[in-house]
Amino acid sequence: MGRMKPNILVTGTPGTGKTTTSSLLSDATGFRHINIGDLVKENNLHDGWDDELECHIINEDLVCDELEDIMEQGGNIVDYHGCDFFPERWFDKVVVLQTDNSVLYDRLSSRGYMGSKLTNNIECEIFQVLLEEARSSYTEDIVVPLVSNCVDDISKNVTTLSDWIRSWHPTS
């Protein structure tokens, strides 16, 4: 039997607002917010620390194993700055948040990002890496880019996605 509630993936370059948006969407819908970065840390689903990229080396197989049963139930909002290693069948919608470079630059700087970590992320946004990754990993009609430049955008996006969740029916 198919799931009775949809699963949504919220992806995008770090700083585009994935966690803020997912958390508010979770409040609005009662869906479970799964922050992959936190899950990896809490459950040790990694192969150590990458000094250069300053992040955990995520073990994608362990993450997918950990989430399989939960995703099967539906009702999940998954939040991660990558999207190409999840099983395609998990998601009914893939949201790619996008932020203007200058706005993103300020956000990441105030988060303490500097040097190559800062420029790598800005380049990731300029070259629309996550949008490309989403489009090559999922069917085109479920991938939606959403602008996330200001607080108003967050509210709009949460409303759009809550409406979509409410109108979703198990199909097929």
Ligand code: DAT
């Ligand atoms: P992400 O999870 O994509 O890394 P975040 O939700 O942690 O991003 O947001 C990073 C910071 O930027 C945080 O201080 C909230 C702020 N922010 C995010 N999206 C925003 C938006 N659309 N307008 C204003 N501030 C935003």
